[in-house]
Amino acid sequence: MAVLALLGALLSQASAWATYGIGIHAGMDYFTINAQETIAFTLIDSSTVALSRDEISNPYHFGVHFFFDDIPAPFIDELDISVDFSSKKYSYHFENYNYTGGGSQLQPPQVKYSRIGGAVTIRHYVMVLPSELETFRLYAGIGLGMQLISPIVSRNLIYDNLFDSVNPLNLEDQGILKKSSKAAFVGLVGIRIQPPEFPVSLRAEGRYYGMGEWNYQQPRSLLQVLIGLSYSM
Numbered sequence: 001m002a003v004l005a006l007l008g009a010l011l012s013q014a015s016a017w018a019t020y021g022i023g024i025h026a027g028m029d030y031f032t033i034n035a036q037e038t039i040a041f042t043l044i045d046s047s048t049v050a051l052s053r054d055e056i057s058n059p060y061h062f063g064v065h066f067f068f069d070d071i072p073a074p075f076i077d078e079l080d081i082s083v084d085f086s087s088k089k090y091s092y093h094f095e096n097y098n099y100t101g102g103g104s105q106l107q108p109p110q111v112k113y114s115r116i117g118g119a120v121t122i123r124h125y126v127m128v129l130p131s132e133l134e135t136f137r138l139y140a141g142i143g144l145g146m147q148l149i150s151p152i153v154s155r156n157l158i159y160d161n162l163f164d165s166v167n168p169l170n171l172e173d174q175g176i177l178k179k180s181s182k183a184a185f186v187g188l189v190g191i192r193i194q195p196p197e198f199p200v201s202l203r204a205e206g207r208y209y210g211m212g213e214w215n216y217q218q219p220r221s222l223l224q225v226l227i228g229l230s231y232s233m
Contacts, residue, residue, distance in 0.1 A: 020068045025203065025228030029086050029115070031219040032057040033152060038093075041155055047098035047165035053153050054090040056113050061086035067230065078123040078139065084226075087114045092153045098165035105168045111153060117209070119145030119186045133196045143186040147209065151180055151216035160215075180218065185210040192230075203228040 036053035043049060063084025071077060091110050099105045121143030129136045151157050153171060161176055162169045190205030207224040214220070 019070050019232055020066070021199075021230050021232040023065050023067070023201075023203070023228050023230030024063070025065060025082070025084070025205075025226045026060065026062045027224060027226030029059050029061050030223040030225065031221070033113075033217060033219060036092075036154065039155060041159065043096075043159065043162060043164060045164040047096060049094065049096045049158065049162075051092065051094050051153070051155060051158065053092040056088060056090050056152065059086040059088035059113065059115075061115075061224065061226070063226075065228065065230070069232075075124050076122045077125045077137075078141075080121045080123065080141075080143075081118070082121075083116070083118045085114075085116045087112050089113075094153075094158070096165050101166070101168065103168075105162065105165075106153070106158075107168060107170050108172070111171050112150065113152065114150045115147060117145055117147040117184070119143050119184070119207075119209075121186055121188060123188070123190075135193065135195060137192040137194075139190055139192065141186075141188045141190075143188075145184040145186050145209065146181060147184050147211055148177075148181045149214070149218040151176055152218060154217045157216045179215060182211045182214065194232075199232045201230045201232065203230060 033056040035055040036051060038050055038052040040048060040050045061084045063082055065080055065082035067078055067080045069078040071079060089110055089112050094104065094106045096105050121141045123139040123141035125137050125139050127138040128134050186207060186209055188205055188207040190203055192201050192203050194201035205226050210221045212220060
């Protein structure tokens, strides 16, 4: 809550001494979660189960961002707030040799890898060309964010949430999804192209998100490459 209060105070002050704008962006999240070859293990009630899963890699993402630039602060030329979403379907095969109910004990039979994330970053213009017109701005930046990533169908997910061979498990249950948020460090480089006296700019950017270890095989880090359009108010 203290971080949100500080951010709110910063934004309220930034609007008084900086120009601002809004934009959209799209691109790809680069990571790979390897396919799971068939493994067998036991549940708490000693029933034997088997699991295999497809590889998951490189989903597309879409997002929006809000920014302040021309900020009169040392080494901070731009403040950016962004939110984006990515999703990709994958398949798995699960078998419980003790389950006698109809259908599969895991639902749904095909699931989505889904990610929604937000980040607040500050950028510094490393190079501006030409210096008088500032048409091309090469920048680097750092920031912090929060990522919500759906659990991957894995041994740990099943063992922690499927307790016996009688009751089926909904993999999209809200109780499972709530276990899947984590803070992230953000590092980025990019270029912003904006003709003089023109309110629309083009961005090309690469971002690195470092998140650390998860409980259910979500990616520990991802590289995001995006292209965006921004409109200066």
